[in-house]
Amino acid sequence: MKVKSIFLIVSFLIAISNNSFSKSIDNTVKNIKNAIIGETTASAKYAAYAKKAKEEGFPKIALLFEAASKAESIHANNHRAVLEELGIKMDSFKPEFTVKTTKENLEDAIKGETYEVTTMYPNFIKEAQNDSVSLALISFNYAYQTEKKHQALYKKALEQLIAGKENTLPTKYMVCTTCGNTYDGEAPARCGISMTPRERFITIQ
Numbered sequence: 001m002k003v004k005s006i007f008l009i010v011s012f013l014i015a016i017s018n019n020s021f022s023k024s025i026d027n028t029v030k031n032i033k034n035a036i037i038g039e040t041t042a043s044a045k046y047a048a049y050a051k052k053a054k055e056e057g058f059p060k061i062a063l064l065f066e067a068a069s070k071a072e073s074i075h076a077n078n079h080r081a082v083l084e085e086l087g088i089k090m091d092s093f094k095p096e097f098t099v100k101t102t103k104e105n106l107e108d109a110i111k112g113e114t115y116e117v118t119t120m121y122p123n124f125i126k127e128a129q130n131d132s133v134s135l136a137l138i139s140f141n142y143a144y145q146t147e148k149k150h151q152a153l154y155k156k157a158l159e160q161l162i163a164g165k166e167n168t169l170p171t172k173y174m175v176c177t178t179c180g181n182t183y184d185g186e187a188p189a190r191c192g193i194s195m196t197p198r199e200r201f202i203t204i205q
């Protein structure tokens with residue numbers, strides 16, 4: 001009888017640890033994988049857009065694309081680190097994008113950032129909260145806050161390009177190596193998103 005009771009308790013504990021009762025984090029895992037694909041593709045795409053902007057004689061827009069490309073690679077690395085912490089492998093994929101004129105590339109960048117800011121990251125953040133995956137919450141929030149700034153920077157660049165004033169755009173960007181936060185000009189002493197000291201920022205000029 002005593003042995004039987006112990007057996008029942010052990011079975012119960014095994015059932016809990018095998019997550020018969022714990023909740024699934026499948027949604028968040030799927031979201032992290034999609035975010036890795038999105039950020040890796042954005043990073044490669046913006047690097048190609050920077051090259052195109054240089055070829056078309058828009059060096060200042062090229063700088064912005066370079067800075068954002070760096071930021072997106074930081075987001076991709078953060079998301080990858082979260083997936084690793086969860087002990088899950090990333091499936092292989094190939095970034096796919098098309099390079100057009102700089103004006104069209106800016107329009108595409110605004111479209112991408114807007115989707116991330118209005119739809120993608122708000123949903124991912126909500127699901128990471130529901131799934132209680134705190135590292136995903138941090139990583140998604142770093143990207144979400146940064147994309148809002150990218151959206152604004154790209155909108156300003158497109159306006160200036162259309163107005164024929166590309167040469168008035170910033171000549172220097174600083175990118176936070178922790179969260180990808182992107183400043184036009186000099187960054188403050190500490191990152192406004194992750195509090196990382198300015199000494200750890202990357203300068204693009």
Ligand SMILES: [Fe+2]
Binds near residue numbers: 072147180
């Ligand atoms: Fe990003």
Ligand SMILES: [Fe+2]
Binds near residue numbers: 147
């Ligand atoms: Fe971005």
